[in-house]
Amino acid sequence: MSDFDDLAGARTRSVLKGPAGLMPRQGIRDLVARDILRAMEPIRDSQYQPASLDLRLGHRAYRVRASFLPGSEASVEDKLATLGWEEIDLTEGAIFERGCVYVVELMEWLELPASVSASANPKSSTGRLDVFTRLIADRSEVFDAVSGGYRGRLYAEVSPRTFSVKVRKGTRLNQIRFRHRNARQDEHDDFRLTDAELRALHAASPLVDGALSVRNGLALRIELAGLGAMSLVGYRAQRHTDVIDLDRIGHYRPEDYWEAIPARSDRRLILDPNEFYILVSKERLHIPPSLAAEMVPIDPVMGEFRVHYAGFFDPGFGYAPGGHPGSRAVMEVRSHEVPFNLEDGQMVCRLAYERMAEEPDALYGAIGTSNYQGQDLKLSKQFAPAP
CATH class of the missing domain: 2.70.40.10 (Deoxyuridine triphosphatase (dUTPase))
Known part of the structure; x- marks a missing residue:
């Protein structure tokens, strides 16, 4: 089902140094340079946000009967094989119908060192359209979280709840963040401020x-x-x-x-x-x-x-x-x-x-994809400004 195995070879996972915390865009660029974060096609500059990376839909989607998690012993591909699915080609675009559930392999995939974990959430525009989107990793028992040391593909579960939407290869629905921990921090430590x-x-x-x-x-x-x-x-x-x-x-x-x-x-x-x-x-x-x-x-x-x-x-x-x-x-x-x-x-x-592990080299509002800076009541970017 995937080109992942054609691209992934045996390699030594990089050891990351530097301060602990949420990684800024320049840190995410470093993950790409080290082949920790890889993709089927080159990652575009517009994907880098101040503290996250936009993820892109790949060219294959699978319409499934219900949402699922693979569990600790299975891959997403294994689970799809048992559940049954209808394959959809996203190369020229396709409509995701409201009320249906789709699983899409993403272009990006990971070879994380043990000191780096990741989490994901829908992009602002995705949420404002009521498109329910969650990240799935192989052998995972939770959505939207990737453990340190993970090596494998990434998938998006997509379920439009209000509007049917048209997507295509390269459409960006969710974003991923990376947390770097030092030797004294457990992966499940709470990084939140008191x-x-x-x-x-x-x-x-x-x-x-x-x-x-x-x-x-x-x-x-x-x-x-x-x-x-x-x-x-x-x-x-x-x-x-x-x-x-x-x-x-x-x-x-x-x-x-x-x-x-x-x-x-x-x-x-x-x-x-x-x-x-x-x-x-x-x-x-x-x-x-x-x-x-x-x-x-x-x-x-x-x-x-x-x-x-x-x-x-x-x-x-x-x-x-x-x-x-x-x-x-x-x-x-x-x-x-x-x-x-x-x-x-x-x-x-x-x-x-x-x-943050360090301040980003560009803040929200200073990059071309900052659609909601200075907002009051604002719909998603797909809509013309309200009168």
Whole structure:
């Protein structure tokens, strides 16, 4: 099923030196130079983000009956052979239908040293379209995580939940991050900053544009008072729409796919079960160059809903002149089972921060792929700006 074995030969795994932490883009370039991170086709400069690498779909996809994990004794290829599948050629593009599950071999693959592990999440644009995407590695019992010392292929599970989408070889749906550990750190050590550390950072340089609220991370609250001239609070996805070609940027009219949600006088919003919403935080954020952050996607104590499928924030996100926080966090929200009442200013999610091994040589907003710098309420990049 794969060209991996044709490219992979016996080689000595590199020993990586340097500081521990989340690796910046120049560190990821070094992984490529050392053949730790390899690809079926040359990695493009536009794939390098400040603290991650965009992954590309390969030319083969498999439509499967259900999501799966290979488990500790099997490869993804082994599992596909037992489950049955329909092969789809992505060379000229293909439509992934909503409600279906696809497994796609990615162009990139890994030969990690023991001191480097990886994790993945959907790109922001993927999450804002409600395309559920997870990374799968061979012999893995969890999604979106790759253990130190892993050598093998990478796959993406793709399941559009709201819109059917057109993808092709080279389409980028998710991104991968790398953590370098020193000899004293276990792979499962928590790299996140404590609340005390967050308070100290905020006192030195504001992380948000108001009072800091922390509880196992930075607490974010929902904006339901209304933004812009139309006083909107968000968008709700329409159920019956045309296909979205993920490689068409600024092409689609928001009104053909979304219902705008105006602010109410009582500043609340009732989430309908299983509907998909784009909402926004009340706070404006700033991620310092030495840090990255990730939205905690599920927190049952806050309510029976999920916030932010694509939760990674690069160093430099939200930077504004003078160092003031300048970007809101856009949230992909879905209520589960029962209607849920949200009120303006209600805490809905947490932002966990971790340290970079070193500052990236280019920050978010300074590279050509920074589509959401300075954002307020914003749909994915495939849509023309809302009036």
